[in-house]
Amino acid sequence: MQTKRTVFGNRVLPYLLLLPQLAVTMVFFIWPAGQAVWQSFLQQDPFGLRTSFVWFRNYERLFHDPNYLNALGVTVVFSISVAVLSLGLGLILAVAVDRLVKTRLYSALIVWPYAVAPAVGGVLWWFMANPTIGVVPYLLRLVGYDWNHALSPTDAMIFVVVASSWKQISYNFLFFVAGLQAIPGSLREAAAIDGAGPVKRFFTITVPLLSPTSFFLLVVNTVYALFDTFPVIDATTKGNPQQSTTTLVYKVYQDGFIALDLGSSAAQSVILMLIVVLLTVVQFRWVERRVQY
Numbered sequence: 336m337q338t339k340r341t342v343f344g345n346r347v348l349p350y351l352l353l354l355p356q357l358a359v360t361m362v363f364f365i366w367p368a369g370q371a372v373w374q375s376f377l378q379q380d381p382f383g384l385r386t387s388f389v390w391f392r393n394y395e396r397l398f399h400d401p402n403y404l405n406a407l408g409v410t411v412v413f414s415i416s417v418a419v420l421s422l423g424l425g426l427i428l429a430v431a432v433d434r435l436v437k438t439r440l441y442s443a444l445i446v447w448p449y450a451v452a453p454a455v456g457g458v459l460w461w462f463m464a465n466p467t468i469g470v471v472p473y474l475l476r477l478v479g480y481d482w483n484h485a486l487s488p489t490d491a492m493i494f495v496v497v498a499s500s501w502k503q504i505s506y507n508f509l510f511f512v513a514g515l516q517a518i519p520g521s522l523r524e525a526a527a528i529d530g531a532g533p534v535k536r537f538f539t540i541t542v543p544l545l546s547p548t549s550f551f552l553l554v555v556n557t558v559y560a561l562f563d564t565f566p567v568i569d570a571t572t573k574g575n576p577q578q579s580t581t582t583l584v585y586k587v588y589q590d591g592f593i594a595l596d597l598g599s600s601a602a603q604s605v606i607l608m609l610i611v612v613l614l615t616v617v618q619f620r621w622v623e624r625r626v627q628y
Contacts, residue, residue: 413560
């Protein structure tokens, strides 16, 4: 059996087809990243009239700044919590739906939150968790817990983790359902005939065969927690109270757009970009080895 292949008679045509994507990458990624790297070596006066080249002074100031070190610790706790919660609940919901015969209605209902913009989702959660008018504090008071994320750093962290994970659960759910439905039913039936219970079948068959999907979602959720959660934090806590919810990406915004310290903000964005690149390399270098394709 012969496989049909597309042959380009013109050698220039493939490059022309790639040109739009290369242009988008250059304009919206390479160029801004280069500008951020250059800006991180500069420092402006308070009025923005004079710019001086300061080498690595912006980076040195960051690692001696307790507020930046606090944002780094908050980001670690926040990112791990969001990834674990969104992946765990997404998998649980996917397993529950996979047992149903007709899954279209349930899948559509669970996927709906993903269509909501992060800023809109943050506003919705702000209303629900508002200490004065929110339904969540009212229900928690019935069981004896006084919820107030505006004053309690612990409540604020729980609040932003739940609000950020709410949208991402739908995304994880879609991929987990697709991965579960791709697993041959004969494997589970054979394991059941051999005497394996539901829990053993899940950990010995389902989890290993879902490892490619899980690895992909781990990378996506890590990037999401580090970057795309900014609108949620800005709409809910604005990094408060006591900077307990100020993540790295939100501190970039505070220093760059509010404090107008462009050199420090650019240095923070470069460090954040390097952290994401390092995490991605680690995941593909070591975590992927445990993936069973």
